[in-house]
Amino acid sequence: MTRHRLSRPTIRSLTLLPRAPEPMEILRCASSATELRSFVFNPLEKGAFSAINNDPSTRWPVKEQLTQPWHKVYLVAQCEASGGDYGARLCRAARIDLLSSRTQIVKVLGQVLRACADVMGARKDAEGKATELLQVPDIGPKKIQKLVEAGVMTVRRLSELDFFDIERILSRNPPFGQNMVQILAHFPRLVLSVDIPKRDGAEKKLIVRTVLGCANVETPVWKGKEPWVSLAAETSDGRLAFFWRGQARSLMSGKELVFPVEANTGGQTVFVWASCEEIAGTVVTAEVAV
Secondary structure, eight states: OGGGOOOHHHHHHHHTSOSSOOHHHHHHHHHTOGGGTTOOOOGGGHHHHHHHHHSTTOSSOOSSOSOSHHHHHHHHHHHHHTTOOOOSOOOHHHHHHHHHHHHHHHHHHHHHHHHHHHHHHHHTTTTTOOGGGGGSTTOOHHHHHHHHHTTOOSHHHHHTSOHHHHHHHHTOOTTHHHHHHHHHTTSOOEEEEEEOSOOOTTOSEEEEEEEEEEOSSSOOOBTTBOOEEEEEEEETTSOEEEEEEEEGGGGTTOEEEEEEEEOOSSOOEEEEEEEETTOTTOOEEEEEEO
């Protein structure tokens, strides 16, 4: 966590968030970071922020009097995310001051949210959740409950079922199962391998080879779009070693990617992951010792 350059109280508050918290709770915790406490309200801003807080476009308004620094950060984040402005209630001097501090607020808040994502990733908050099944058309909360009772927790596992098993589990009549199988045939199934093809003790750098492919019969098109795929590799000390991004069509026959890493005698590991953007349940991982 030292790479985030955040204070101990901030990191501690992030670790105290419950498993899979609501977005509003995450934003409130991040807005309360020690690094953001210097962004207090300017008296000339109060009217503008009251209007923002009462605006219908503000998804999570503050339900108390606007006095705390986190209130300001919390509302700035939502205003920036919605692409709105700060209204006409700001005088010229207050607007200049706010637009100046806004950049720093967004920057620091981004660092805190990135740290929060790392904390939740390390805790594996998303694992074991069946909510990714909501991505599938015609699958709602009640159907998810039936699938979970049958041991189906992921879209990938659902795609492995025969049509008659889908109909049996969900208590549906034909052709529901066949239609579902046709839809799931386009759910991306990434495959990943990584190795070091040649090791030479005299070399200061090693070449890591990773092969990324797609096991679908045809190029997947999920919800009307061909997915983009991102791959990243990092060393066990947290340094980014490689990044690649491309469309799924380039993976149908397998794509070989190579990159150098420093030779290390201390048991360092290169961790590689890949996933389709905006599609949960597609992540694949692999690692190799350097």
